[in-house]
Amino acid sequence: MLHTLKQYVFLCYIPQSLAKLFQLPDRFKDFAGQYFGKMRINSKFMAHCQRELTHEQWKIILDQEFIHAYEHGLVIECCDGVMRRFYPRIFTYSTDYKEK
Amino acid sequence: MPEDLPSKRRKIQPARFKSPSFLMHDKRLNDILPTNRPMTMAQSIPPVQPSSLIQPSPPASDNTDLATNPSTIPAQPISPAQPSSPIHPLPSDNTNHVPSPTRRILDTAQNEFGVFRRYEALTFPTHDPEAIINLEMLSNLPKPAPPITSGSDEDGTSMFYPYPNESSFRLGDWFWNDGIQKSHDSFKKLLAIVGDPKFSSTDVGATNWDSINSQLGQNDWDSGEWVDEDAGWCNSSVTFQVPFPKSTHDPGARPYTITDFYHRSLTSIIREKLSNPVQDPHFHYEPFELLWKPIGHEQPVRLHGELYSSSAFIKAHNDLQNSCAEPGCDLQRVVVGLMFWSDATHLTSFGKAKLWPLYLFFGNDSKYRRCKPSENLCEHVAYFEAVCLFVLYSPKLS
Numbered sequence: 275m276l277h278t279l280k281q282y283v284f285l286c287y288i289p290q291s292l293a294k295l296f297q298l299p300d301r302f303k304d305f306a307g308q309y310f311g312k313m314r315i316n317s318k319f320m321a322h323c324q325r326e327l328t329h330e331q332w333k334i335i336l337d338q339e340f341i342h343a344y345e346h347g348l349v350i351e352c353c354d355g356v357m358r359r360f361y362p363r364i365f366t367y368s369t370d371y372k373e374k
Numbered sequence: 375m376p377e378d379l380p381s382k383r384r385k386i387q388p389a390r391f392k393s394p395s396f397l398m399h400d401k402r403l404n405d406i407l408p409t410n411r412p413m414t415m416a417q418s419i420p421p422v423q424p425s426s427l428i429q430p431s432p433p434a435s436d437n438t439d440l441a442t443n444p445s446t447i448p449a450q451p452i453s454p455a456q457p458s459s460p461i462h463p464l465p466s467d468n469t470n471h472v473p474s475p476t477r478r479i480l481d482t483a484q485n486e487f488g489v490f491r492r493y494e495a496l497t498f499p500t501h502d503p504e505a506i507i508n509l510e511m512l513s514n515l516p517k518p519a520p521p522i523t524s525g526s527d528e529d530g531t532s533m534f535y536p537y538p539n540e541s542s543f544r545l546g547d548w549f550w551n552d553g554i555q556k557s558h559d560s561f562k563k564l565l566a567i568v569g570d571p572k573f574s575s576t577d578v579g580a581t582n583w584d585s586i587n588s589q590l591g592q593n594d595w596d597s598g599e600w601v602d603e604d605a606g607w608c609n610s611s612v613t614f615q616v617p618f619p620k621s622t623h624d625p626g627a628r629p630y631t632i633t634d635f636y637h638r639s640l641t642s643i644i645r646e647k648l649s650n651p652v653q654d655p656h657f658h659y660e661p662f663e664l665l666w667k668p669i670g671h672e673q674p675v676r677l678h679g680e681l682y683s684s685s686a687f688i689k690a691h692n693d694l695q696n697s698c699a700e701p702g703c704d705l706q707r708v709v710v711g712l713m714f715w716s717d718a719t720h721l722t723s724f725g726k727a728k729l730w731p732l733y734l735f736f737g738n739d740s741k742y743r744r745c746k747p748s749e750n751l752c753e754h755v756a757y758f759e760a761v762c763l764f765v766l767y768s769p770k771l772s
């Protein structure tokens with residue numbers, strides 16, 4: 275089922291692949307383990323770090339250029355030869371946010 | 375349109391829908407809404423000419439001669455609302471003078487299903503993405519494959535590259551793509567290939583299989599544009615603060631950095647999208663309300679379906695039009711609807727190679743188009759390769 279869904283997504287006509295978001299790598303646990311010592315790393319801590327990482331990546335994606343375009347528009351000559359000023363607006367964001 | 379519309383369902387109809395002052399055409403027109411019966415949908419329709427949009431409507435003509443008599447068509451869908459609308463003061467009906475900056479409610483004529491669009495604008499848009507829609511674009515049926523006339527292209531390379539001929543290709547396809555275990559089913563497929571009258575054992579015998587398989591294993595994109603920053607991919611490192619709690623031996627925040635975060639510039643994607651002659655004609659610059667007026671009904675019914683006909687998009691558009699323009703700029707201002715989507719994706723049946731790609735769709739495109747499987751094989755092969763590229767980096771991801 276998942277496989278079929280993925281194939282469908284890959285075949286979708288105009289998906290713009292924008293970024294490869296990271297999940298926390300295994301070596302992050304090694305890093306955290308230095309501080310936790312023998313204590314168990316709890317899942318809330320991991321979830322917090324994963325969310326922090328996601329937010330930092332979004333800060334990079336929504337860069338200064340994008341924010342300027344959001345406020346002042348982006349002048350583009352369209353294929354009909356007309357110059358227009360485009361203002362990006364975010365309408366939807368579907369994702370699996372890391373609660374765990 | 376009132377600016378404070380709730381973004382979700384409206385139980386109360388806006389007052390303007392109840393106004394008897396709107397002039398609704400009942401002419402049958404298909405040059406704005408491409409909702410003809412499928413038999414005529416493939417017919418090409420001339421684009422709306424902006425100069426003729428504000429001309430008085432000529433008498434209705436039969437819509438079967440659209441292609442041969444374009445001069446009479448563009449004015450027909452236009453029926454500016456009457457000036458008595460209390461919400462939107464309208465310019466006089468003298469259509470020759472320059473329109474004031476006040477936007478008006480503009481209804482297109484109904485099509486044969488009683489569906490019409492309602493714009494809030496100075497004039498009807500000059501760019502109508504739905505005018506170019508034909509039956510093929512709406513259909514999920516794959517295009518008929520071009521007949522295979524010969525084994526090679528004009529430039530002499532095999533159509534089945536890197537395989538030299540069809541027999542070798544089918545055998546290679548069976549070997550690589552038909553699962554990793556032998557089965558009765560798989561055996562029957564092999565028999566079907568070998569038993570095909572077109573199968574040639576001499577073709578297969580002359581094939582250098584080792585060379586082909588090593589070619590299949592090479593990645594053309596290793597040194598290609600996918601890793602080139604000019605193609606829009608940037609490589610950044612991500613740093614965030616990790617808070618270690620008091621119970622640890624050294625509490626406090628510590629920075630942690632992950633390198634090789636690959637991403638593309640949003641503005642460059644938008645520029646690329648709108649400068650692309652294949653994509654741009656399908657891009658809706660202006661939102662509209664899609665309304666349906668059944669026969670015998672006074673009030674039209676709102677139809678929902680696309681982002682560019684949604685209340686949220688219309689509100690964003692109106693907010694933008696009502697905001698102060700950039701100094702010295704009188705260009706048309708357009709909302710680009712971004713729809714992000716991401717999901718963790720397992721790349722292999724075994725192991726932990728896992729990606730979390732972020733995708734972007736444009737809400738200005740029709741959802742039917744967004745979700746339609748590509749007709750252009752190159753398009754999604756290239757896309758699949760982009761995903762595979764990141765398998766190369768997966769030691770850091772997994």
